[in-house]
Amino acid sequence: MHIRRAAAKDLSDVADLYDTGRQTMYQQNNTFQWNENYPLLEDAVADYERCGLFVVTEDETSEEIIGCFSLLAGPDDAYTNIAEGSWINDFDYVVIHRVAVKYTGRGIATYMFRWICENYPNVRADTYKANVAMTTTLTHAGFVYCGKVVGHDKTPRDAFHFVAL
Numbered sequence: 366m367h368i369r370r371a372a373a374k375d376l377s378d379v380a381d382l383y384d385t386g387r388q389t390m391y392q393q394n395n396t397f398q399w400n401e402n403y404p405l406l407e408d409a410v411a412d413y414e415r416c417g418l419f420v421v422t423e424d425e426t427s428e429e430i431i432g433c434f435s436l437l438a439g440p441d442d443a444y445t446n447i448a449e450g451s452w453i454n455d456f457d458y459v460v461i462h463r464v465a466v467k468y469t470g471r472g473i474a475t476y477m478f479r480w481i482c483e484n485y486p487n488v489r490a491d492t493y494k495a496n497v498a499m500t501t502t503l504t505h506a507g508f509v510y511c512g513k514v515v516g517h518d519k520t521p522r523d524a525f526h527f528v529a530l
Contacts, residue, residue, distance in 0.1 A: 366476045367425045371409075371418040371433070378430040379418065379465075380406040386465035395495040397520065404463050412437065412463070421466075421473055432473040435462040436481065443514050444489055444524070450512025453526045458487040464499065474498075478506035486529035491522035 371379060387399045412418040412435040421432030439458045461481065466473040481488060491514050492499040500523065504510075508525035516522045 366431075366473065367422050367427070368419055368477065368480050369422070370416065371413050371420045373413065375418075375420050375430055375433075376406060376409050376413060379409040379420065379433045382430065382433050382465040382467060383409070383463070385467055389469060389498075390496065393496075393498060395493060395497075398493040398496055403518070408435075408463060409433075419477075421477060429467075431468060431471075432464075432466040432477055434464045434477055434481075436460070436485070437462065439489065441489070443491070443517050443522075447512040447514050447524055450510075450524070452489070452511055452524075453509065453528050454487065456487050458489050458526075459485050461488060461490040469498075474502045475505065478502055478508075482506055482527055482529065488527040490525045490527075491516060492525070493520070494523055 383404045390399055409418060415437060417435050417437040419434055419436060420430045422428070422430060437460050439460055441460045464474060464477065490503055490508060492503070503525045506527065508527045511524045511526045514522050514524045
């Protein structure tokens with residue numbers, strides 16, 4: 366697999382991946398994290414404009430986008446206050462948002478998180494408690510549960526932190 370920064374031509378494919386991710390979450394009884402109003406094409410455009418939108422393809426020559434994620438430099442306002450725990454450190458960090466894959470069970474998310482952890486030494490993420498797939502992926506990638514944060518949508522989230530050794 367190959368990860369690259371998204372190009373403008375990728376934005377509609379990313380929006381399609383958001384739709385696929387939303388459907389997958391609903392099938393897994395996670396009906397709260399993503400809804401018909403989030404994430405949308407506008408979210409992909411905003412992340413693209415911040416140079417924080419990435420896409421995954423089968424290889425360097427493939428045009429088919431099979432995954433996407435946003436990786437944005439902190440600080441993130443949602444991470445200012447953490448309850449029932451604390452962050453591992455207060456160093457500069459990046460935040461993972463809006464992870465979506467076209468196909469489940471093919472290791473795409475695992476590949477994404479391995480790439481992120483190999484390239485960024487201090488990474489934070491959050492997810493709903495009901496998002497068992499993401500919680501499992503984060504834990505297997507070496508992220509540590511740190512406590513609870515309140516997301517931008519004002520809902521509670523489980524907070525995770527990865528620090529390279």
